[in-house]
Amino acid sequence: xxxxxxxxxxxxxxxxxxxxxxxxxxxxxxxxxxxxxxxxxxxxxxxxxxxxxxxxxxxxxxxxxxxxxxxxxxxxxxxxxxxxxxxxxxxxxxxxxxxxxxxxxxxxxxxxxxxxxxxxxxxxxxxxxxxxxxxxxxxxxxxxxxxxx
Amino acid sequence: xxxxxxxxxxxxxxxxxxxxxxxxxxxxxxxxxxxxxxxxxxxxxxxxxxxxxxxxxxxxxxxxxxxxxxxxxxxxxxxxxxxxxxxxxxxxxxxxxxxxxxxxxxxxxxxxxxxxxxxxxxxxxxxxxxxxxxxxxxxxxxxxxxxxxxxx
Numbered sequence: 625x626x627x628x629x630x631x632x633x634x635x636x637x638x639x640x641x642x643x644x645x646x647x648x649x650x651x652x653x654x655x656x657x658x659x660x661x662x663x664x665x666x667x668x669x670x671x672x673x674x675x676x677x678x679x680x681x682x683x684x685x686x687x688x689x690x691x692x693x694x695x696x697x698x699x700x701x702x703x704x705x706x707x708x709x710x711x712x713x714x715x716x717x718x719x720x721x722x723x724x725x726x727x728x729x730x731x732x733x734x735x736x737x738x739x740x741x742x743x744x745x746x747x748x749x750x751x752x753x754x755x756x757x758x759x760x761x762x763x764x765x766x767x768x769x770x771x772x773x
Numbered sequence: 774x775x776x777x778x779x780x781x782x783x784x785x786x787x788x789x790x791x792x793x794x795x796x797x798x799x800x801x802x803x804x805x806x807x808x809x810x811x812x813x814x815x816x817x818x819x820x821x822x823x824x825x826x827x828x829x830x831x832x833x834x835x836x837x838x839x840x841x842x843x844x845x846x847x848x849x850x851x852x853x854x855x856x857x858x859x860x861x862x863x864x865x866x867x868x869x870x871x872x873x874x875x876x877x878x879x880x881x882x883x884x885x886x887x888x889x890x891x892x893x894x895x896x897x898x899x900x901x902x903x904x905x906x907x908x909x910x911x912x913x914x915x916x917x918x919x920x921x922x923x924x925x
Contacts (some may be wrong), residue, residue, distance in 0.1 A: 640801070653905075654814075662817065672809060672813065676809070706880065707808055707810075708808060711814055712810070
């Protein structure tokens with residue numbers, strides 16, 4: 625695939641991510657913060673998000689496996705996940721977190737478990753998509769091109 | 774670390790963007806948040822405005838900085854933090870007589886919760902995440918405040 629094709633593919637891919645609500649305005653803001661002095665800013669922030677989320681999802685799984693669930697602790701973790709997903713623009717993950725917190729408030733274990741499954745799913749989707757997008761960007765840069773914004 | 778009394782930027786009628794960035798270099802900012810992602814984001818946002826924020830992860834660390842004599846023009850304070858949360862830290866700082874501008878930045882959107890936070894002594898409270906518009910607003914307010922302080 626030539627450079628122009630790659631760049632077109634990237635633009636189309638990004639557009640679809642916004643269209644399907646995987647990303648929102650917040651992600652755009654992130655990209656606007658990146659410049660020549662901080663060329664890897666977006667990748668750094670997103671990597672941090674991945675690390676954070678992996679950890680939080682593990683904590684949530686453990687917490688919900690307990691005989692007697694500590695909903696306060698579950699809620700605190702979901703709150704964090706909601707915060708970080710919102711900060712990078714991972715809209716679908718954020719939305720599930722909102723529903724998740726409602727179930728925590730109701731102390732509804734079934735509901736929480738369902739949300740945990742959903743949030744894992746949405747997270748893994750957005751993670752795959754972002755990784756693919758970064759890969760495309762890398763290919764473009766390696767081919768000597770620049771990233772179309 | 775910034776010791777002593779806050780900044781005193783003189784001429785505030787800056788026209789060019791570069792001048793704006795340069796005048797902001799005199800302002801000291803402290804970011805207080807337990808989420809490393811938010812700390813990274815806010816730090817970058819502020820750097821774009823020519824600011825060089827100090828960053829800590831909980832309310833107690835923020836209070837400790839003031840106790841040892843540091844001071845900041847602007848504090849961006851998260852609400853939910855371990856060890857000492859934003860509400861406690863703000864109350865503590867106000868009790869200490871600190872009159873820096875303290876701005877709550879919280880992900881809690883419920884009005885009653887923002888109100889509680891405001892009552893602890895905040896100057897303003899915003900929902901996360903911080904945006905360039907908010908920063909512009911705060912910097913304008915800060916410049917106004919410094920003007921007032923200088924005219925006392």
